[in-house]
Amino acid sequence: MKIYPIGAALFVASLFAGATASATVITFDDLVKPGRYGPTTGSGFVDFGFVFSSNMDALDVSPSGHWWSDGVGNGHSGKYAALNNYGGNMLMTKQGGGTFSVQDLWLNGWQGASQTDTIVGLLNGNVVGSVTATFSQPWTNFALNFANIDTLRINSATNFLVDDIQVNSASNGVPEPTSLALFGLALAGLAVLRRRKA
Template structure:
């Protein structure tokens, strides 16, 4: 019985692992060319639609030497925009992103709030206002079935990098279902064989 339970747990783990494909969006395959440039030029990017106020930058831009959490590229909020959106026609899961306030002389954001909505524009959840500083901090979330993220700040500029998303739905791919079916059949066969002895 113990082996049967362990086998079922392993099959379920394989099934869940293959149902979604996690990725970290770090913007490093893009080239900002030493300036802040509209990310809309590359939209959609990484399978997501980015609102027009997202700007791509790199760490050579004056005041943004702390802009990237990893690599050299990052995104920042546009001029005077308080709410920025990230959306997709295909539902995705969002587990967090890294945020900081850049080293600019101008106004800098002191908090970030991420709110998630589903395809019917129903609220999934919100992180609440999370303080940020010149050092990168992870704003974690556990939002599934997301169609749109709204990222708000209190004032000024912020930078974001290493966005953690998972594509896919709760419906497993056919190969995983077949693998799990074979595992269950093998466990049933082994159990019958043991009972016959």
């Protein structure tokens, strides 16, 4: 079998490019025990490396959850979601700081309440993008496509549920150092292969 180093290098590069563009979906499913709030009540929480403000709780909203789940149905995926339990704006930032992107998320009015909120992406306190969101039940998807933000804020005066927030931690598409190192090793290997054949 004949190996074409340039073609192989391009193939490897495309694999790494795809890896850096992959998204993470914050589902809140790993934080909560069935029928419970979790991991804490009224002090915010961290999930998938993102910090959620102190007015947010993660909880089981399935019909078998608890009294609070009456009329909710379920999370958008699975049995769990995050609840703005104490009113006011929800804030989401990256643990340790830094920028990220948010492609989309799902919102649901608590106990079926209808409301209109504003979803805002911020960088250093400046608005990068803004989407007006009107929702009640069932779950409604909102495409945001906010890139290079350091804060996601949902402006709200009342309670709401959020689930399946799709994020990329490297919003500008620049590969992480580990990916670059692996890519460099792959290219070096291809160069050695080419020299041996010559």
